Amino acid sequence: MVNYPHLLFLTLTLPLCPLLAFALSLWLPQKAWRISATLAILGQLLATIAAAALFWIFLSPSPLFTSPPHTSETSRYYWNFVWLQLESIQFPIAFLLDPITAAMGLMVATVSLLVFIFSLGYMADDPNSGKFFTYLSLFTAAMQGVVISNSLLLTFISWELVGLCSYLLIGFWHQKPAAAAAAKKAFLVTRFADIGFFLGILWMQAATGTLLLYNNGHGILETDMLNGLSSTLAFGTITLSNAIALLIFLGAAGKSGQFPLHIWLPDAMEGPTPVSALIHAATMVAAGVYLVIRLFPLFNAAQISPTDSTLPLSVVTWVGATTALFAALLAIGQYDIKRILAYSTISQLGFMMLAVGVGAPIAGLLHLLAHGIFKALLFLGAGSVIHGCNGEQDIRLMGGLRKSMPLTFLLYLIGTLSLAGFPILFCGFWTKESIFHAAHSWPLSQVPYLLASFAAFLTAFYMIRQNATAFSGTSRSLHHPHESPPVMIIPMAFLAALSLILNLFLTPAWPWLEFYLERKISSLHFNPSAFANPEFLSTAILSSCLTLGGIISALLIYLRARGKEPLSSFLGPIYSALENRLWVDEFFRLVLVKSAQALSCLFAAADSFIFQGSVVAIAKLATIFAKIVDFIDQFFVNLWFDVICGGMKDWGTSLARISGGRASSQLRFLAAGLAALLAWLLFVLVVQA
Numbered sequence: 065m066v067n068y069p070h071l072l073f074l075t076l077t078l079p080l081c082p083l084l085a086f087a088l089s090l091w092l093p094q095k096a097w098r099i100s101a102t103l104a105i106l107g108q109l110l111a112t113i114a115a116a117a118l119f120w121i122f123l124s125p126s127p128l129f130t131s132p133p134h135t136s137e138t139s140r141y142y143w144n145f146v147w148l149q150l151e152s153i154q155f156p157i158a159f160l161l162d163p164i165t166a167a168m169g170l171m172v173a174t175v176s177l178l179v180f181i182f183s184l185g186y187m188a189d190d191p192n193s194g195k196f197f198t199y200l201s202l203f204t205a206a207m208q209g210v211v212i213s214n215s216l217l218l219t220f221i222s223w224e225l226v227g228l229c230s231y232l233l234i235g236f237w238h239q240k241p242a243a244a245a246a247a248k249k250a251f252l253v254t255r256f257a258d259i260g261f262f263l264g265i266l267w268m269q270a271a272t273g274t275l276l277l278y279n280n281g282h283g284i285l286e287t288d289m290l291n292g293l294s295s296t297l298a299f300g301t302i303t304l305s306n307a308i309a310l311l312i313f314l315g316a317a318g319k320s321g322q323f324p325l326h327i328w329l330p331d332a333m334e335g336p337t338p339v340s341a342l343i344h345a346a347t348m349v350a351a352g353v354y355l356v357i358r359l360f361p362l363f364n365a366a367q368i369s370p371t372d373s374t375l376p377l378s379v380v381t382w383v384g385a386t387t388a389l390f391a392a393l394l395a396i397g398q399y400d401i402k403r404i405l406a407y408s409t410i411s412q413l414g415f416m417m418l419a420v421g422v423g424a425p426i427a428g429l430l431h432l433l434a435h436g437i438f439k440a441l442l443f444l445g446a447g448s449v450i451h452g453c454n455g456e457q458d459i460r461l462m463g464g465l466r467k468s469m470p471l472t473f474l475l476y477l478i479g480t481l482s483l484a485g486f487p488i489l490f491c492g493f494w495t496k497e498s499i500f501h502a503a504h505s506w507p508l509s510q511v512p513y514l515l516a517s518f519a520a521f522l523t524a525f526y527m528i529r530q531n532a533t534a535f536s537g538t539s540r541s542l543h544h545p546h547e548s549p550p551v552m553i554i555p556m557a558f559l560a561a562l563s564l565i566l567n568l569f570l571t572p573a574w575p576w577l578e579f580y581l582e583r584k585i586s587s588l589h590f591n592p593s594a595f596a597n598p599e600f601l602s603t604a605i606l607s608s609c610l611t612l613g614g615i616i617s618a619l620l621i622y623l624r625a626r627g628k629e630p631l632s633s634f635l636g637p638i639y640s641a642l643e644n645r646l647w648v649d650e651f652f653r654l655v656l657v658k659s660a661q662a663l664s665c666l667f668a669a670a671d672s673f674i675f676q677g678s679v680v681a682i683a684k685l686a687t688i689f690a691k692i693v694d695f696i697d698q699f700f701v702n703l704w705f706d707v708i709c710g711g712m713k714d715w716g717t718s719l720a721r722i723s724g725g726r727a728s729s730q731l732r733f734l735a736a737g738l739a740a741l742l743a744w745l746l747f748v749l750v751v752q753a
Contacts, residue, residue, distance in 0.1 A: 257318020264311030320352030337447030381421030388414030397642030424502035524614025
């Protein structure tokens, strides 16, 4: 019997509606792309309504929802089902519903719905639009599977489906060599990282006998299991919980583009812009951060004291801080409007990982939710710019778009200021401030906080650089830029409105969304004195100065640039290195690809001259040995065997002639034998006498 079937139904609606749209679209011909698009949007709309209902459930407690099934805490529901059973091993399919699931599911569904609607205009002239909407439906269904999973098995299945869809959509224009190469690159890099995730799952199953997150006190995120994992040594001084968490983080780092596994993400811009919006805002990269946030109790299981940090969390902290600064530096040297946003995504994912690493997973989740909204706005805005400039993506060849695309400019500016973290007025400021506050309080080191602070300055700088170069000044475009149709502008307007509205729920005076995620919404009250908190003021003033400094610096440098790159002459070879992305891809190509090619040549030579030569030599020796054995068999073994057999045959023939088979002859032989026997007996008696 399933308790609260209506909640289970709503939870399963999140992935099943887009999955059903995907299944139905598979049977439609390419010419019926409008039907495919309608199915995709309808499926996503139903998922969004279900996500909103789930989100509302945790806002309005009622007798129907105050006794959750199988739970150790209020506001957590889960349903565990046995999928497969091999002898004593069970493989469950399980679903989880809590405020984190509801908030993440609502963000994914809402952003995806708006991206789907935007795609109606962006992909209208593409001959394969039907296939495009079919893939999009599967993409969001797989991501929602990650969101609602209460089992690492279901998480991994959905995780790999997300990777498959990213491969299909990044390489959607596979007739372009760059798109095909980018799809393969994304698939291979993330599959390499997923090996770690898979090994972590296997180790967890072997160590605990379960992959369920919550299971009536016996799940891997519950106290008893965590105590056992953190008290068992895997090797050396590394506990079992630490070892498994590090393996899982490898998979999350690959999915979320953490340094040095970020190399696939900028190249993924070869896919259609709506795909980039989904990957960077609601699906692919969000999965990695969401996984680490969801498994935070496992990452923190071996903590000795509140002033200490576990090994996995320390690794997450340093990787996140390094990624945030590294990607922000590279964004300064890019000219492709989508690649700049791609590096900004990598940097923001670094901020999120930093928050989780310093022990503030809710701060990381808040930034993940806010970033999903304004980054979708920015990518759709970039798509609008590309559409209006007839496919042009180089910001140096734009300029003056503010006049020809005023709505896109206004909406893109809102996304820019949100990402830059403009003080007070935009949600990105509050979520970044929460991360800075947590990083500043990290007891082990202030270096990650300083790296993140510099990255925040660079974020404001490169976003205003992009905006000023593309939208200000005079037009440098060879085309005639034009505003996008309403079907593309309206989703952007909704995202801009959501970005501004979300700002109201994140302030320290009324941290509504934070209290919602922490299941403390009933104790929330308006507290304007929180703005005067010295700890808040110290980090808020510093982050505001850094952001404003980045904005003002970019405006002073780029408003008069007229399409040229001022930093190129000022920084010289340093800027050239940033333009070339610090040659990280070339390094990997040299170290990994060339090494693999060299090893393959070595193995080919070894196979030809050593292994194949050895096989040929052994074959020849075997042939010679066979001929020798054949000679011995014919002229020695067979010859003597034939002689002996022939003699025995002749002897038998002679004996046969003696017998002849006649009774009289046999009686004579018998009489002779008896006579000989009697003679022998007489001889013996005489001798004895």
